[in-house]
Amino acid sequence: MTDSKRKQDIINRGIDRRSFIKWSSLLTGTLLGPGVMVSCDGNNSPTASSSAGEKIIRTGCPAHNCGGKCLLKVHVKDGIITRIETDDRQGDSIADPQLRACLRGRSYRKRQYHPDRLKYPLLRTGERGEAKFKKISWDEAYDIMHREISAVISRYGNSAIHVPYGTGSYTNTNGRWPAARLMNMLGGYLGYYNSYSWACTNIATPTMFGTLASGNQRQDWMNSRYILMWGWNPAEMKDGTNSDYFIRKARENGARVVCIDPRMTPSAVALADEWIAIRPGTDVAMMSAMAWVIITEGLEDNEFIQKCCSGYDSSTMPEGFEDEEAYKDYILGSSDGIPKTPEWAEKITAVPSATIKRIAREYATTSPAVLYQGYGMQRRAYGEQVVRAGATLAAITGNIGIPGGWASGLAGQAGGGPFWTVFPSGKNPVKARIPVYLWTEAVMKGTEMGPEHGIRGADSLDNNIKLIWSVASNILVNQHGNINRTVEILKDPDLLDFIIVQDNFLTPSAKYADLVLPACTQFETWGIEDGWKYGEEVFLTPQIVEPPFETKSDYSICAGLAERFGIYDKFTEGGRTEKDWVAWFVDEIYRKTRFSDMPPFRKFAASNAGVYTKPVNKPRVAFTDFVKDPENKPLNTPSGKIEIFSTELHNAGQPDEVPAVPKYIREWDNPFDEKADKYPLQAMGHHYNPRVHSTHHNNEWTMNAFPQRVFINPIDARNRNIKNGDEVLIWNERGRMRLKCRITRKMMPGVVDIPQGAWYDPDEDGIDRGGNVNILTSERWTPFARGNAQHTIMVNMRKA
Secondary structure (H helix, E strand, O other): OOHHHHHHHHHOOOOOHHHHHHHHHHHOEEEEEOOEEEEOOOOOOOOOOOOOOEEEEEEEOOOOOOOOOOEEEEEEEOOEEEEEEEOOOOOOOOOOOOOEOOHHHHOOHHHHOOOOOOOOOEEEOOOOOOOOEEEOOHHHHHHHHHHHHHHHHHHOOHHHEEOOOOOOOOOOOOOOHHHHHHHHHOOOOEEEEOOOOOHHHHHHHHHHHOOOOOEOOHHHHHHOOEEEEEOOOHHHHOOOOOHHHHHHHHHHOOOEEEEEOOEOOHHHHHHOOEEEOOOOOOHHHHHHHHHHHHHHOOOOOHHHHHHHEEOOOHHHOOOOOOOOOOHHHHHHOOOOOOOOOHHHHHHHHOOOHHHHHHHHHHHHHOOOEEEEEOOHHHOOOOHHHHHHHHHHHHHHOOOOOOOOOOOOOOOOEOOOOOOOOOOOOOOOOOOOEEEHHHHHHHHHHHHHOOHHHOOEOOOOOOOOOOEEEEEOOOOOOOOOOOHHHHHHHHHOOOOOOEEEEEEOOOOOOHHHOOEEEEEOOHHHOOEEEEOOOOOOEEEEEOOOOOOOOOOEOHHHHHHHHHHHOOOHHHHHOOOOOHHHHHHHHHHHHHOOOOOOOOOOHHHHHHHOOOEEEOOOOOOOOOOHHHHHOOOOOOOOOOOOOEEOOOHHHHHOOOOOOOOOOOOOOOOOOOOOOOHHHHOOEEEEOOOOOOOEOOEOOOOHHHHHHOOOOEEEOHHHHHHOOOOOOOEEEEEOOOOEEEEEEEEOOOEOOOEEEOOOOOOOOEOOOOOEOOOOHHHOOOOOEOOOOOOEOOOOEEEEEEEO
């Protein structure tokens, strides 16, 4: 193949008449079930799936940041996916279990062949948000992108361009990374740090441990005797493929499992011996009361504390801070006059004091024990505190650095975990970075932002954001706090010169774009992915079907734009295709770093295995070297020890909101203040089984199984004369929605649950009919991590 032909093959991938005809035929029919389809007109349907002429290709699940990575068996006939199954490898050992997909992966055909897939580049013709567009060619789209990006760079500089956070694709060649690489080659863009998922955990964990790798490999849970799933729901949101499986196996091995959560989650039902309902946002109060019981009853591990911890009591305070408040002083009330007793906590948490005492004793005396923290409770006001409070309980009971224990915090895998991405985006010449959640602030008042807003890499921003290029992301509208505020920002042409959205569908965010680019799915291009937070596996994701209509991979879109800017060879490193990149990732990165026994790409691809796994026979345990010899193997903290008292937090100079020791701080929206008279219900938005954030919202199969509803306790429903299935109006000062309800005793009284990720769909009165919880959430951020606090919500509700 000549260089010019190869270049056009990369750039033009997706324009294929043969696939166009196949897709046109497919979309005239109705999918009935696995591999079966009946044509509406009787003429254009492929035959039902059979062994004749059918291929089975093993690949990684598209995932979309679901919390796991699984193996799919994709049946293909005549270039069409007819059925999706999952891992059928023999054996089901703890060391190397099957990587079985959930309903989202196995129902992916309904998304893959959805009639609303974007087919062509679109240019806005109406106002932003009206979803009025016209079809244009790729040549026109590239000309527009080149013109608008060049104009912003010329007028403002590269720091006025932002490629925002997005997790809609995790196969390296698809997703935001190719766009980041291209922008870095064009002079950079305003970057970000942190994530919407675990902003507070990311920042708070190192203040105690000096690292994010504070977790053992999960096979070590077989050594645990007691497991607290605190706000953690692995049966629904995964948090590492097979985490629910490992918990079940630990329980079968004799571990007692307790779930603490405002709702009786699928994990509480399927995995736990006991469910304890707790009022949202009060977890630190219960943790503090548990510490009070542990300390006053002499259940703490004093030897471990003296050897490994800093700031527990006056005898362990760091040098120069001897007169500051120690953790024990706070718990016993020596400094503020309020002992953090179970009776004190009961009034705050709604958990009976007798239960708090029992759980504290069980956790402290049933060793070794795991306290695993979910992420929802740190997406709240002062979310930094719950991260540190949970890790402190692990520290004072000596459950760190031992088999079967757990240090808590982010709990990244000891000894190194998945890479997340290996695509080489390069060095960003723009040094300034913003906290990921503050992009709306950078649009409105970027030049007014400085260190107090969490700016890193510079003292201040020299620009407001003027151009957004959003790839595989729905945060511009759907996933950001306070949607009504956000859409007003996006609609204002004086604030944003240009918005580009690159996606599979016309999402709520895409409706506010000036230019929409149709991206292909992961089944339509080559890619590679490794585990999600945990695991020793790498998935090969070969191209299975042709891109339909005029869709292109995110990489080929960027390659085409690179040609316009005259840097095609530099961007593609001499014309590498997606498959070429994947070969390089396998042979030059994975095999030379984590997996020396991994087969070379050529052999891996030819095997059709779909996944390489490395069995875990001797699970690694975090901090073992440190615990054995803290003097010679110190942590990367100022004291070299576990910092219950954090000098970094003390020096932040915000003792009321960023205390040096973990404290319960009443949230800014809470059920105890006068505001609760107007908005008496707490609302939450959990990660929902049928979706991955907002992905799969339009998947019939998953959403028919789990429709969008607001979940209400019978007491709250009865007080409002609401019956099961009624449509209700939910509102607060930020917005309103109408949604059908489901009445269930699995919700604690005073709390309603509106699963996050539903697509925003306002009516003519601005009332959201899609059930998007972010119509009610706030844009306010947490004080130290500057993370999203989207679970801190107070609302009212009545029958519609």
